[in-house]
Amino acid sequence: MTELILALDVLTREEAVYIADKTAPYLDAIKIGYPLVLGAGMKIVHEIAGLGLPLIADFKVADIPNTNKLITEHAFQAGFSAIIAQGFTGSDSVEACVETAHDYGGSCYVVSEMSHPGALEFLSGENAARIAKMAVECGADGIIAPATRPERVKALREIIGSKKILSPGVGAQGGDAKEIAPLIDGMIVGRSIYNAEDPAKAAEEYSFIRR
Numbered sequence: 001m002t003e004l005i006l007a008l009d010v011l012t013r014e015e016a017v018y019i020a021d022k023t024a025p026y027l028d029a030i031k032i033g034y035p036l037v038l039g040a041g042m043k044i045v046h047e048i049a050g051l052g053l054p055l056i057a058d059f060k061v062a063d064i065p066n067t068n069k070l071i072t073e074h075a076f077q078a079g080f081s082a083i084i085a086q087g088f089t090g091s092d093s094v095e096a097c098v099e100t101a102h103d104y105g106g107s108c109y110v111v112s113e114m115s116h117p118g119a120l121e122f123l124s125g126e127n128a129a130r131i132a133k134m135a136v137e138c139g140a141d142g143i144i145a146p147a148t149r150p151e152r153v154k155a156l157r158e159i160i161g162s163k164k165i166l167s168p169g170v171g172a173q174g175g176d177a178k179e180i181a182p183l184i185d186g187m188i189v190g191r192s193i194y195n196a197e198d199p200a201k202a203a204e205e206y207s208f209i210r211r
């Protein structure tokens with residue numbers, strides 16, 4: 001079974017509440033990041049949390065350890081149950097997020113390789129493999145790996161074993177849900193659900209990955 005995670009990258013409280021409410025029956029978690037928090041304020045987190053789904057904070061935390069700790073504390077106090085950190089900042093910064101997340105009883109995922117074409121310039125190949133290995137050594141709960149490159153997901157799986165892989169890039173970015181779902185633990189989908197005429201139907205169409 002692969003979890004379906006909605007990337008709720010809409011810009012207003014009204015859109016966010018409407019889409020989250022309609023799609024919730026087909027989701028395992030909701031990912032909230034800068035587009036929505038900057039648009040609607042952190043109070044939106046508390047409101048969406050009312051649906052009862054786990055909320056993942058996608059702030060791709062990428063700073064010195066102390067700042068990472070402060071950001072992570074803020075996220076968990078706001079109602080998130082997981083946080084995403086960048087891995088390229090190094091093990092001390094990643095450890096700050098992992099330890100703080102675990103102190104709050106939550107999870108931390110580390111971006112190893114990104115899904116867009118520009119990721120191939122710095123955030124892929126050997127660097128991504130090193131980040132994945134470091135994420136395991138730091139006690140992270142899993143990594144983020146690209147649904148746009150299934151062969152890379154397979155390679156990163158060899159490194160991280162049974163830790164979780166959450167994978168964005170299906171739909172709007174060209175990744176194939178059927179191909180990627182068996183390789184990962186959670187599929188992150190944004191535009192092809194929230195921009196659909198009927199977001200609930202679009203989310204339901206991805207339900208096959210959850211069986």
Ligand code: O7E
Nearest residue numbers: 007084113114115144168172173189190191
């Ligand atoms: O392309 P979409 O609309 O389906 O949205 C994908 C979401 O995943 C969006 O929020 C984007 O910021 C995020 N994402 C990627 O697309 N690629 C990555 O490599 C990493 C992420 C991401 O979410 O990282 C943390 C999970």
